[in-house]
Amino acid sequence: MIEEILSHYLPPIEAEMRRVLDLSGDHLTGHYGMLRYHMGWLDPQLRPAQVNSGKRVRPVLVLLACEAAGAPADHALPAAAAVELLHNFSLIHDDIEDDSPTRRHRPTVWALWGRPQAINAGDAMFTLARTALADLPARGLSAERTLEAFHVFDETCLRLTEGQYLDMSFENRMDVTVDEYLTMIAGKTAALVGASLELGALIGGIDSQRLRLGDIQGEDEW
Numbered sequence: 001m002i003e004e005i006l007s008h009y010l011p012p013i014e015a016e017m018r019r020v021l022d023l024s025g026d027h028l029t030g031h032y033g034m035l036r037y038h039m040g041w042l043d044p045q046l047r048p049a050q051v052n053s054g055k056r057v058r059p060v061l062v063l064l065a066c067e068a069a070g071a072p073a074d075h076a077l078p079a080a081a082a083v084e085l086l087h088n089f090s091l092i093h094d095d096i097e098d099d100s101p102t103r104r105h106r107p108t109v110w111a112l113w114g115r116p117q118a119i120n121a122g123d124a125m126f127t128l129a130r131t132a133l134a135d136l137p138a139r140g141l142s143a144e145r146t147l148e149a150f151h152v153f154d155e156t157c158l159r160l161t162e163g164q165y166l167d168m169s170f171e172n173r174m175d176v177t178v179d180e181y182l183t184m185i186a187g188k189t190a191a192l193v194g195a196s197l198e199l200g201a202l203i204g205g206i207d208s209q210r211l212r213l214g215d216i217q218g219e220d221e222w
Contacts, residue, residue: 067203163187
C-alpha cells in the first residue's frame with residue numbers, strides 16, 4: 001500500500017522540485033549545482049546522478065491532505081515542493097551546525113565546498129522554497145488562501161529555528177527535562193509534518209480557522 005502511494009505521488013513531486021531548481025547562468029553552475037547535489041541529482045563533480053534523496057514523506061502528506069479535503073492533489077504540488085525544499089534547506093544548515101561530514105552516506109555540501117558556500121546554498125534553497133509556494137495561484141488557489149499558505153509556511157520556518165536553537169543549546173546540558181525535549185522536537189520534527197498536513201488541507205478547501213481550532217471531527221467533515 002505504501003509503495004503504491006509513493007509510486008503515484010513521488011514522480012510529480014520530483015518533477016516540480018526539479019522545475020523549481022532548474023536554474024543556471026554564466027558563472028553560476030556551481031551555485032545551483034550544490035543545491036542539486038544535495039537533492040541527490042548530481043555527483044560531487046556535478047554530473048547527473050540518482051542517489052538516495054530521502055523519503056519525501058512531507059510533500060506526500062501535502063498531496064494526501066489536499067485530496068482528503070476534496071481537491072485534486074496536483075493543486076498542492078507547489079506547496080509540496082516548497083515543504084520539501086524547506087526541509088532540505090534546514091538539513092544543509094543543520095549539517096554545518098552539527099559539523100556533520102556526511103549525510104545519506106555522501107559528503108555534505110559544506111564538506112565538499114566549505115562552510116561559507118554551504119551557508120549561501122542553504123539560503124538559496126530557502127528562497128527557492130518560497131518561490132515554489134508563490135506558484136500556488138497558477139494552480140487555481142485564490143490570493144487570500146495563498147497568503148494564508150505563506151503565513152503557515154513562515155510560521156513553520158520560525159518554529160524550525162526555535163527547535164534547532166533548543167537542540168544546540170541542549171548539547172552542553174545534562175539537566176534537560178522531558179518537557180524541554182518535547183518542545184524541541186515539536187519544533188524540529190513535528191512542526192514541518194504538521195505544516196504539510198495544514199497546507200494540503202488549506203489548499204484543498206478547508207477553512208484555515210477550523211484547521212487552527214482543530215475541530216475537524218472525521219471523514220464526513222472532509
